[in-house]
Amino acid sequence: MVQRERVALQKGMNFRVRGGVAGYSIILMSVRPNAPYQDRWHNSGSHAGLLEYEGHDVPRLRGSSVDPKSVDQLLALPSGKPTDNGKFFQAASDYRAGRSPPEVVQVYEKVSDGIWCDRGRYELVDATMTSVPVERSTTATTMSRRVCRFFLRPTTTPSATTQDGQRELASSRQIPTWVKVEVWKRDQGRCVECQSKDNLHFDHDVPFSKGGSSITPENVRLLCARHNLVKSNKIV
Numbered sequence: 001m002v003q004r005e006r007v008a009l010q011k012g013m014n015f016r017v018r019g020g021v022a023g024y025s026i027i028l029m030s031v032r033p034n035a036p037y038q039d040r041w042h043n044s045g046s047h048a049g050l051l052e053y054e055g056h057d058v059p060r061l062r063g064s065s066v067d068p069k070s071v072d073q074l075l076a077l078p079s080g081k082p083t084d085n086g087k088f089f090q091a092a093s094d095y096r097a098g099r100s101p102p103e104v105v106q107v108y109e110k111v112s113d114g115i116w117c118d119r120g121r122y123e124l125v126d127a128t129m130t131s132v133p134v135e136r137s138t139t140a141t142t143m144s145r146r147v148c149r150f151f152l153r154p155t156t157t158p159s160a161t162t163q164d165g166q167r168e169l170a171s172s173r174q175i176p177t178w179v180k181v182e183v184w185k186r187d188q189g190r191c192v193e194c195q196s197k198d199n200l201h202f203d204h205d206v207p208f209s210k211g212g213s214s215i216t217p218e219n220v221r222l223l224c225a226r227h228n229l230v231k232s233n234k235i236v
């Protein structure tokens, strides 16, 4: 869960934030109802098992009446400098053509305002540019615009955040988003033990290592990092 970057982290793509060939990329996604972008997991079809991530809209210019949702997403700026869309698109093309290994991407999912969950590492395996109808078009004519879509495959590479124990994080990633949203509301964004609002984790009541079964809001709760560690893998 990424809380400390509350302001800086909005839906976004960040190509190789750590720099150099050893770096990796980060994307922030949202699959909530009414999310501004159409990010989703594919459960079936030709993209089964892949995460689909929509590219960036152009920024809204100060004083401009142009809706970013009504114009093409860009791979490059007028200067020719690639946007993050363009960098991810190039990386996917290079992988498809066998020119490079897949780009490694760390994915965070928005669960609630300011609350991001670690969804693990993915590999960027494909990218497309498609024409889609413009939403809320006020004219009778059907307008369309070009939108980037990126396809990512889960990896077994260790996650970025390991300090709190790989096993807890691994189980936390399997908690469905709707459960996290329910639990967050019920526990009012606080640790159920000490009411702390810092470093919160979604804790599955029966650890997976002890055979914890189906995940519902009833067996998930919010714990701060301290109480999460205290609990460890013991069933109280």
Ligand SMILES: [Zn+2]
Pocket: 191, 192, 193, 194, 195, 196, 223, 224, 225, 226, 227
């Ligand atoms: Zn606590």
